[in-house]
Amino acid sequence: MSTCLAATALAAQPAPPVLQLSGNDFPELVVISRETDANGESGMLSCDRIRSKRIDELDPLWKQAVERIHLDCEDLGEHEDGANMAATVVTGFLKPGQVQFAGVPVAEVRLMDSELWGDHQYLLDRPFTEIRDAIKTFVESRCRAQSESSGALVTSDCNLLETPEGVYLQTSEVGGIWMHPSQDEPQRTVYAEAWAD
Numbered sequence: 001m002s003t004c005l006a007a008t009a010l011a012a013q014p015a016p017p018v019l020q021l022s023g024n025d026f027p028e029l030v031v032i033s034r035e036t037d038a039n040g041e042s043g044m045l046s047c048d049r050i051r052s053k054r055i056d057e058l059d060p061l062w063k064q065a066v067e068r069i070h071l072d073c074e075d076l077g078e079h080e081d082g083a084n085m086a087a088t089v090v091t092g093f094l095k096p097g098q099v100q101f102a103g104v105p106v107a108e109v110r111l112m113d114s115e116l117w118g119d120h121q122y123l124l125d126r127p128f129t130e131i132r133d134a135i136k137t138f139v140e141s142r143c144r145a146q147s148e149s150s151g152a153l154v155t156s157d158c159n160l161l162e163t164p165e166g167v168y169l170q171t172s173e174v175g176g177i178w179m180h181p182s183q184d185e186p187q188r189t190v191y192a193e194a195w196a197d
Contacts, residue, residue, distance in 0.1 A: 016064045021101040022142060023177070024193060026120045027062040029053055029069055029090045029111055045086050045115070047073035052090055065098040066109075076114065087114040101191060102138035104131050118175075119194040128166065128181040128189040135179055135191065136160050136167055143169060166190075 033049040052071035055063055069092050076085040092109040099106040101122050108123040124131065143158035160167040166180025175195030182188040 016098065018097065019061050019065050019099045021099060021106065021122065023101070023139065023191070026109060026111060026193075027059060027066070027092060029058075029092050029109070030071065030088060031057070045084050047075050047086050047088075050086060050088060062092075065094055066092045067095045068093050085115045088112070102131075102135045104135065104189075107188065115197075117194070117196040119192055121193075122191040123182060123185075124189040124191060126189060127187050128179070131189060132167070132179070135189070139169060139177060139179070143171075 029052060031051050031053055032045070050071070050073050052069040055066055055069070058066060069090060071091075072089045074087045076087055089110065089112045091111075094106055094108060096107075097105065099109075101124060105125040106122045107125040108121075110119075110121040110123065112119040112121075124135070140158050140160060147158060158169070160169045160179075166178060168176055168178050170176040171193075172195070174197065175193070178190070178192045178194065180190055182190050
């Protein structure tokens, strides 16, 4: 009887809402502890000061969507300005059915960062050829909506450029949005927002 009641109670609980992403809304998946010098400058950055967040440290909406987090870090040594640099690749593996982008299921979130570049990605759980037109229309329409808002920093006409690899939208002098098939998993699609100094 108690087993039946417990099963009924579990069945009655509402499913968590699906997190709907629109771009430029990546989660914070790492914690960085920077050293400061006598002047209060935080120029020292190394892998021993970077860790992945625990699930319970995530924003509430991401907390229910992320299954686990994996961090890789590489110390890059000293930059020309004297500051130490590190490069990180942190992946958030998502619970099936919990996150969507333009109506497409998202399997992973990948954040690749250093002081000189950034590449933030959603790994969409559908082939590029199947969803290309839908995500292209979604990104163009979001770009146009942003360009019409006051103070928008959109630098293009919002028409995506066709390339042999996929489609591209320049969003600034140093960055843009790329959408293309995943090289490692052709049945999946990469949506990437990247920049380089």
